[in-house]
Amino acid sequence: MKKKIVVGISGASGMPAAWCLLRMLKEVPDVESHLVLTKAAELTIGYETEKRVEDFRALADVNYDAGEMGAAIASGSFHTDGMIIVPCSMKTIAGIAGGYTDNLLLRAADCMIKERRRLVLMVRECPFSRIHLRNMEFLAECGADIMPMMMTFYNRPESIEDMVVHVVSKALERFQIDTGRYKRWAGKKGEV
Numbered sequence: 001m002k003k004k005i006v007v008g009i010s011g012a013s014g015m016p017a018a019w020c021l022l023r024m025l026k027e028v029p030d031v032e033s034h035l036v037l038t039k040a041a042e043l044t045i046g047y048e049t050e051k052r053v054e055d056f057r058a059l060a061d062v063n064y065d066a067g068e069m070g071a072a073i074a075s076g077s078f079h080t081d082g083m084i085i086v087p088c089s090m091k092t093i094a095g096i097a098g099g100y101t102d103n104l105l106l107r108a109a110d111c112m113i114k115e116r117r118r119l120v121l122m123v124r125e126c127p128f129s130r131i132h133l134r135n136m137e138f139l140a141e142c143g144a145d146i147m148p149m150m151m152t153f154y155n156r157p158e159s160i161e162d163m164v165v166h167v168v169s170k171a172l173e174r175f176q177i178d179t180g181r182y183k184r185w186a187g188k189k190g191e192v
């Protein structure tokens with residue numbers, strides 16, 4: 001059976017990561033992606049990329065509107081393997097932490113928590129305020145994976161794309177999805 005992954009795109013900075021994730025999900029076999037974008041995400045896509053919202057939507061297997069509260073992913077009884085929100089804004093973090101589900105992305109995330117399914121939050125803000133940190137700590141206690149889009153250098157990235165691929169692949173690993181592009185640390189000699 002195909003894995004069903006819900007992808008949420010909110011209005012934080014990081015649209016190239018959302019694009020990369022959707023492309024990777026399209027390339028791996030046996031995965032069905034279900035996409036929901038917030039209104040703010042649609043704006044940020046325009047600010048951060050040369051792509052159109054429809055280009056993002058074309059990469060997903062199933063698309064939903066943010067106001068579509070009767071959609072399948074609005075119910076916990078619709079079985080999925082989990083959800084990734086990339087990029088995840090601090091407003092969306094606050095909405096999930098508060099159980100305030102006034103759009104479909106938030107409702108889908110709320111369902112992940114209540115059904116105890118995997119919820120990966122690729123958060124983006126800098127610096128984090130105490131409010132952001134408190135909300136993220138609480139969501140971690142609820143079982144979500146807080147995976148900020150952090151830079152890594154041990155993989156020797158040569159481009160921004162390398163960095164994006166690395167962090168997105170790491171998030172997909174949480175669902176046992178191997179993109180074949182994740183440079184794993186294989187160990188090197190050295191002591192401290």
Ligand SMILES: Cc1cc2nc3c(=O)[nH]c(=O)nc-3n(C[C@H](O)[C@H](O)[C@H](O)COP(=O)(O)O)c2cc1C
Nearest residue numbers: 010011012013038040041047089090091092124125
């Ligand atoms: C270009 C741009 C970049 C933004 N980057 C961030 C960000 O990195 N983190 C964040 O929390 N909000 C960011 N925002 C603000 C959010 O878009 C805003 O809070 C919005 O209400 C989030 O709504 P949503 O969570 O429903 O998508 C950004 C907005 C714009 C226009």
